[in-house]
């Protein structure tokens with residue numbers, strides 16, 4: 060598992076940010092839709108389990 064810089068999706072409906080490159084939800088975000096930073100959003104549950 061690897062921690063990465065926090066990122067989130069710019070798509071509407073986004074409610075969490077991700078910070079782990081093993082997170083399947085985070086990996087499902089297309090590169091073009093990724094925004095770096097937490098966006099003030101809570102960390103996703105999957106990333107919490109990974110970290």
Ligand SMILES: [Zn+2]
Pocket residue numbers: 076077078079082083084085103104105106
């Ligand atoms: Zn995640």
